[in-house]
Amino acid sequence: MSTIKPIKIYKPKPYLLACEFSDGFSATIKLEHLRKECPCALCTTEQKKSSFSMDVPLLSTFKAGMNDLKNIKKVGNYAIAVEWGDGHNTGIYTWENLREIFKKHALEQQELEELEKKFG
Numbered sequence: 001m002s003t004i005k006p007i008k009i010y011k012p013k014p015y016l017l018a019c020e021f022s023d024g025f026s027a028t029i030k031l032e033h034l035r036k037e038c039p040c041a042l043c044t045t046e047q048k049k050s051s052f053s054m055d056v057p058l059l060s061t062f063k064a065g066m067n068d069l070k071n072i073k074k075v076g077n078y079a080i081a082v083e084w085g086d087g088h089n090t091g092i093y094t095w096e097n098l099r100e101i102f103k104k105h106a107l108e109q110q111e112l113e114e115l116e117k118k119f120g
């Protein structure tokens with residue numbers, strides 16, 4: 001079985017990320033969803049903690065720039081590394097992981113139109 005890989009990744013809006021995959025699947029998601037799914041050790045530990053105890057500050061506590069995508073770099077032949085506006089850059093998203101995130105959070109046409117009305 002050949003690996004499904006992203007062919008094209010781009011930001012149609014400052015708050016959106018779109019991706020086309022080699023099997024023909026394409027979708028658009030909110031950048032905040034990509035950030036929430038950050039697979040690095042730091043973020044996944046915080047996600048676990050926050051679901052157990054409400055005393056622990058939630059990961060979703062907003063930091064300036066945390067949902068601004070600054071840079072995407074290809075890592076070897078299997079993943080991308082994402083750098084965020086708040087300096088967070090330890091998240092490595094494998095292509096498989098990326099595909100799952102885009103499938104899970106894919107926005108409907110109607111949702112896209114509503115976002116565009118709200119944020120331009």
Ligand SMILES: [Zn+2]
Binds near residue numbers: 042
């Ligand atoms: Zn992270």
